[in-house]
Amino acid sequence: MRKNIVAGNWKMNTTVAEGVKLAHEVNQAVVAAGDSLKCDVIIGVPFTHLTAVAGHISAIGLAAENCADHLSGAYTGEVSAPMVASTGATHVILGHSERREYYHETNEMLKTKVDLALEAGLKVIFCCGESLAQRKDGSYFDVIKAELVESLFHLSADQFKNIVIAYEPIWAIGTGETATSDQAQEIHAFIRGLLADKYGKDVANDTTILYGGSCKPSNAPELFAKPDIDGGLIGGASLKADSFMGIVTAF
Numbered sequence: 001m002r003k004n005i006v007a008g009n010w011k012m013n014t015t016v017a018e019g020v021k022l023a024h025e026v027n028q029a030v031v032a033a034g035d036s037l038k039c040d041v042i043i044g045v046p047f048t049h050l051t052a053v054a055g056h057i058s059a060i061g062l063a064a065e066n067c068a069d070h071l072s073g074a075y076t077g078e079v080s081a082p083m084v085a086s087t088g089a090t091h092v093i094l095g096h097s098e099r100r101e102y103y104h105e106t107n108e109m110l111k112t113k114v115d116l117a118l119e120a121g122l123k124v125i126f127c128c129g130e131s132l133a134q135r136k137d138g139s140y141f142d143v144i145k146a147e148l149v150e151s152l153f154h155l156s157a158d159q160f161k162n163i164v165i166a167y168e169p170i171w172a173i174g175t176g177e178t179a180t181s182d183q184a185q186e187i188h189a190f191i192r193g194l195l196a197d198k199y200g201k202d203v204a205n206d207t208t209i210l211y212g213g214s215c216k217p218s219n220a221p222e223l224f225a226k227p228d229i230d231g232g233l234i235g236g237a238s239l240k241a242d243s244f245m246g247i248v249t250a251f
């Protein structure tokens with residue numbers, strides 16, 4: 001059966017010292033909560049923080065927020081998937097809408113990144129989701145389907161065990177406007193249906209699908225109560241240990 005997961009995405013926030021402190025606080029809170037927690041916890045941190053943070057956590061997973069679409073070589077400023085894995089990171093977030101929009105990441109490029117990440121032994125938190133215009137013009141089912149089909153559906157069922165999907169409606173990210181739990185559930189069920197059509201019911205039922213977009217302690221319980229919502233990818237509310245833990249304990 002699939003895992004519940006709450007993952008933080010710190011984006012471009014915190015110095016290394018601040019990040020180590022935050023990671024330590026989250027880790028200690030997870031250790032203290034012990035078996036009472038009903039989800040795995042992951043923090044997504046800037047590249048510069050990975051090695052230091054890895055040395056201060058024991059009970060939570062660690063994700064990079066991106067990796068390069070090349071393995072190695074003359075790509076100044078890039079960080080490859082094997083480099084990420086060598087820090088002790090367990091996961092990488094790929095396809096976040098901010099990367100798609102500001103850094104022009106395409107479905108094709110993300111397909112390459114997914115392959116390189118899996119080859120490096122990382123699990124992938126793969127983001128998909130529609131803009132406000134796409135929600136309004138009704139094309140959002142097609143947009144989400146294309147993102148999944150073009151970047152993930154070349155994978156084998158076995159490889160898919162290392163994929164977590166995060167549905168993040170762009171209009172809800174960092175805006176304070178959350179998708180209603182019914183809106184989110186509709187898309188999560190749609191995504192699970194696509195997985196069932198492609199890979200069969202077992203893979204579909206075993207795949208964790210997270211919701212992301214202004215998730216906070218006050219709305220997490222209602223979202224996480226939906227049958228196809230298996231946790232959250234959390235931006236702003238992951239930058240303080242108490243608000244992040246308020247979401248982690250929402251199950």
Ligand code: PEP
Nearest residue numbers: 173174212213214235236
């Ligand atoms: C995100 O960036 O993945 C996100 C969900 O951000 P926020 O929680 O701040 O909306």
